Amino acid sequence: MKRLALCIVALLATACDQQPAGEPVTRTRIDGQQGAPSASPSPAETLTSQVESACRSVIFENTPLTHCLAVPARHRIETALAGEDGANYRGLQALSAALDPETVAFAMNAGMFDDEGDPVGYFVEGGERLKELNTADGEGNFHMKPNGVFYGSDGSWAVRSTEDFLANVTERPAFGTQSGPMLVIDGKIHPEITADGPSRLVRNAVGVDGQGRAHFVISNAPVSFGKLARFYRDELETPNALFLDGSVSALWNPATGRLDGGAPLGPLIVVTKRATAPQ
Structure with a gap:
């Protein structure tokens, strides 16, 4: 019995020994199991944690990298640009001051913007379209076509190329943000993205898997597009x-106290917790 008790104590200690998200140097599993974590979360790790x-x-x-997962049964996704005073937030610090952190799972910057912090592409907040779809040609990452749109309503989320969105989405979503370039299009990497090009920056992105879950990733060190x-x-x-x-690129994760600062931002994505999971 004494040996069994010691084993139980040891197991409990192991399960509690976890590092907060955003620490780049330590690889720890979020499920408390022994061994190195996989490069990405398995469904079992994510949904049972x-x-x-x-x-x-x-x-x-x-x-x-820091990988943040939004699950339709647990979360809602919204876009945010300005506070009640009409002024653009321009950063996660101002956003965090306006929201109850207990209701927020995480938040990130949501796409490219002009000098005033206004989105340069399609942007919908709370069902209201604040900026139309941008199909213009130009320079820079946004115009490295195909670019695309992340959007959704009622727990149904998707990423589509701008051309696909224009041709197939007829109803205005509850939220939407346009950026570019697309990283992956129909399972293939963007044709202009090289395997590991010389441009290395802290970057963030979003994708939706076959189960309808939204995967947000921000690098904790410079990373190439490829x-x-x-x-x-x-x-x-x-x-x-x-x-x-x-x-x-910046992340706010209230659960671990991470609140990135830095250069002014434009549109933001806020992932909030559902009060109760739907039955």
């Missing part, structure tokens, strides 16, 4: 994934 945080640290091809795209295609197995931004 009792850890409050929706985000966890992973290592992919020697690069530290490596980030491979993570979505090979590890998260999202048929479509959209680059959100680089250099200014």
